[in-house]
Amino acid sequence: MPLSPNAAAAPDGRGSNRADPNRARARLLRMHYEARVGHIGGNLSALDAMLHLHGAVLDERDLFVLSKGHSAGALYIALWAAGTIDEDELTRFHRDGTTLAGHPVAGWHRRIVFATGSLGHGAGLAAGAALARRLRGEPGDVYCLMSDGECEEGSVWEALIFARHNRLANLVLLIDANGLQGFGGTDEVASLEPLGARISGFGLDVIEIDGHDPTALDAALARRGDGPLVVVLRTVKGRGVSFMEGRMEWHYLPLDEAQYRRALDELGQG
Amino acid sequence: MRNAFCSAMVRLGGERDILFLTGDLGFMALEPLQQALGPRFINAGVAEQNMISVAAGAASQGEQAWAYSIAPFVYGRPFEQIRNDVCLHDFDVKLVGNGGGYGYGVMGATHHAIEDYGVMCALQNMRVLVPAFADDLAPVVARMADDPHPAYLRLGRCELPKGWALPDYAPWRCLLSGQAGVLVAIGPGAGGVLAAAAELDEAARPEIWVVSELPLVEDSMPPALLARIAAGPGLFVLEEHVAQGGLGQMLALALLRMGVRPARFGHFHAHGYLSGSYGSQAFHRAENGIDPARVLAEIDRGVNA
Numbered sequence: 001m002p003l004s005p006n007a008a009a010a011p012d013g014r015g016s017n018r019a020d021p022n023r024a025r026a027r028l029l030r031m032h033y034e035a036r037v038g039h040i041g042g043n044l045s046a047l048d049a050m051l052h053l054h055g056a057v058l059d060e061r062d063l064f065v066l067s068k069g070h071s072a073g074a075l076y077i078a079l080w081a082a083g084t085i086d087e088d089e090l091t092r093f094h095r096d097g098t099t100l101a102g103h104p105v106a107g108w109h110r111r112i113v114f115a116t117g118s119l120g121h122g123a124g125l126a127a128g129a130a131l132a133r134r135l136r137g138e139p140g141d142v143y144c145l146m147s148d149g150e151c152e153e154g155s156v157w158e159a160l161i162f163a164r165h166n167r168l169a170n171l172v173l174l175i176d177a178n179g180l181q182g183f184g185g186t187d188e189v190a191s192l193e194p195l196g197a198r199i200s201g202f203g204l205d206v207i208e209i210d211g212h213d214p215t216a217l218d219a220a221l222a223r224r225g226d227g228p229l230v231v232v233l234r235t236v237k238g239r240g241v242s243f244m245e246g247r248m249e250w251h252y253l254p255l256d257e258a259q260y261r262r263a264l265d266e267l268g269q270g
Numbered sequence: 271m272r273n274a275f276c277s278a279m280v281r282l283g284g285e286r287d288i289l290f291l292t293g294d295l296g297f298m299a300l301e302p303l304q305q306a307l308g309p310r311f312i313n314a315g316v317a318e319q320n321m322i323s324v325a326a327g328a329a330s331q332g333e334q335a336w337a338y339s340i341a342p343f344v345y346g347r348p349f350e351q352i353r354n355d356v357c358l359h360d361f362d363v364k365l366v367g368n369g370g371g372y373g374y375g376v377m378g379a380t381h382h383a384i385e386d387y388g389v390m391c392a393l394q395n396m397r398v399l400v401p402a403f404a405d406d407l408a409p410v411v412a413r414m415a416d417d418p419h420p421a422y423l424r425l426g427r428c429e430l431p432k433g434w435a436l437p438d439y440a441p442w443r444c445l446l447s448g449q450a451g452v453l454v455a456i457g458p459g460a461g462g463v464l465a466a467a468a469e470l471d472e473a474a475r476p477e478i479w480v481v482s483e484l485p486l487v488e489d490s491m492p493p494a495l496l497a498r499i500a501a502g503p504g505l506f507v508l509e510e511h512v513a514q515g516g517l518g519q520m521l522a523l524a525l526l527r528m529g530v531r532p533a534r535f536g537h538f539h540a541h542g543y544l545s546g547s548y549g550s551q552a553f554h555r556a557e558n559g560i561d562p563a564r565v566l567a568e569i570d571r572g573v574n575a
Contacts, residue, residue: 106358106359107359113330114326114327114330114355114359115354115358115359116354118350118354120319121323121350121351121354121355123320123323124319124320124322124323124324124326124327124351124355125323125324125326125327125330125355126327127320127323127324127327128323128324128325128326128327128328128329128330128331128335129327129328129330129331130327131289131312131324131327131328132289132327132328132329132330132331132332132333133331135287135289135309135310135328135333136331136332136333138331154319155317155319155320155323155351158315158317158319158320159320159323159324161315161317161320162314162315162317162320162324165315166312
C-alpha cells in the first residue's frame with residue numbers, strides 16, 4: 001500500500017491537492033524563496049518523478065535513497081505531498097535548528113534513511129540495502145535517484161558492476177538526466193552520452209523515458225527482470241518555469257521577488 | 271594474525287548472521303570463512319568505495335557488515351564512504367585492515383598504513399582495535415561484534431616471544447615489570463620489545479604496558495599505570511604510526527586532562543621514509559628508530575640522563 005492511504009491527494013489545508021505538479025512546484029519555489037537558497041533547477045527536474053514515486057509507487061516496505069542530495073527540496077515536497085511532512089516543518093527548511101537541511105540528514109523521517117549530498121554514494125548504499133534484504137528474505141524494493149552529472153563519479157560504476165554481478169533484482173536505479181551540471185552541460189564537461197547505452201554495456205537493463213511522465217515511469221517500473229533496473233529519466237532542469245528551463249545558473253541562484261511572482265503566475269499559482 | 275582472525279570470524283559466523291565483504295583479498299587465508307558463510311561471504315571486487323557503501327547499506331537493514339582489505343585500501347581509499355555512509359549514521363560496520371604499520375614491508379609505501387588509526391579516530395562513533403598478539407583476536411572480534419557501532423581493526427603479524435605467558439585480553443595490560451620508567455606500546459611491535467626487555471635486569475628495563483583500543487577512555491585507564499607514570503622516571507610510547515593523531519598524542523592529552531605528569535616523555539613513532547629506500551618491516555622500524563634495540567637504548571639514555 002502507498003505510504004499514506006490517499007497519498008496522491010493529501011490536502012494542503014486549503015482544499016487543493018498537494019500532489020498536483022504545479023501546486024507542488026509552487027510550494028517548492030516558496031520554500032526556496034523564503035529560505036533565499038538555490039539548487040532550484042535540479043529540484044524541478046526531479047520533482048515529477050519523486051512526486052510519483054512517493055505518492056503512487058513506493059509502499060511501506062520499499063526504501064528510497066536520494067543520491068542526488070542537492071534535490072533535497074524536491075524530496076521534502078514529495079513527502080509533504082504524500083502527507084508525511086507537515087506544512088509547519090516545511091517552513092523550517094534551511095533554518096537554524098532544522099532537520100530539513102540543504103542536503104538530507106538522516107534519523108528524523110522514516111523515508112530518509114541516509115544522509116546524502118556528496119555524489120556517488122547512493123547507488124552503493126542502495127545496493128547494500130538490496131543485498132541485505134535478499135539475504136534476509138525480506139520483501140520490498142530499493143529505489144535510488146541519481147543525477148547524470150553524478151555518473152562521473154567512479155563509485156557509481158563500481159556500484160553498477162556490483163549490482164549487476166550480484167543480480168540485485170530488488171534494486172531500481174533512476175537517473176535524473178537533465179543534461180546540466182555544476183559548471184556546464186554534461187556534454188561539455190565529461191560527456192557520458194549515450195548514457196543508457198553505456199550502462200547497458202555493463203549488462204544492466206536500461207529504459208529511457210520522459211522523466212516528467214508518470215505513466216511512462218509506471219510502464220518502465222513494470223519491466224523487471226532478474227537483475228537491477230536502471231531508468232534514465234530524460235528531464236528538463238528548471239522544468240515548469242520558463243526562465244529556468246535548461247539554464248545552468250538555476251543550479252545555484254535563489255529567486256528574487258519578481259522572479260518568484262512570475263514563476264507562480266506561470267504555474268497558475270499566483 | 272590473519273589465521274587467528276579467520277578462526278574468530280568462523281566462530282562468530284556460527285553464532286550469528288554476519289555479512290563479510292572482501293576487496294578481492296584473502297587468498298590462502300580466508301577460505302575457511304568463505305566456506306562457512308556461503309552467500310554471506312561476498313568478494314566485492316577491487317572497488318573499495320562501493321564495498322564500504324554496500325556495507326553501510328546492508329547495516330541500515332540490520333546486518334552487521336565486515337569489510338576486509340589491505341589496511342590502506344580499507345581506510346584510505348574509501349575515506350568519504352566511511353565518514354558519510356558509516357560513521358554519520360553510526361552503522362554496525364566493521365573495517366578490517368591487514369598489514370598495519372610497515373607490515374607489507376618491501377611491497378612498498380602504497381601498502382603501508384602508518385596513519386590509519388589516527389585518521390579513523392578522527393571520525394565520530396568510530397572505535398579502533400589494535401591487537402598486539404594472535405591470541406587477542408578471539409576476544410577482540412567478540413568485543414567488536416558485541417558493540418553495534420563502527421570499528422576499525424588493524425591486523426599485523428604476531429611477534430609474541432615463544433613460551434610467553436600472556437595475560438587475558440584487556441584494553442590495557444601490563445606485560446613486564448621494570449624500574450626504568452614505563453613504556454606503553456600498541457600493536458605487534460610490543461612483542462619484539464618485550465623479548466628484548468626480558469633479557470635485561472628489572473632495574474634496567476621499563477615496565478611494559480600494551481594498549482589495544484582507541485581512542486583512549488580516560489575513566490578506564492588502570493590506576494596502577496597512572497601511579498607508575500606519576501612516580502617513575504619517565505613515560506615512553508612506542509607505535510608504528512606517525513606522531514600526528516597517534517597514541518603518543520592521545521596519551522599525553524589524557525594525562526594532561528587527568529593531571530598526571532610524567533618526569534619525562536619520549537615518543538617512538540613512524541616518520542615515513544627517511545632515506546628513500548625501502549625494505550622489510552624490520553628495515554623500516556630500524557630506520558624510524560622504533561626497533562626494540564633502539565627503543566630500549568633510548569629509554570636507558572633518557573632515564574639515566
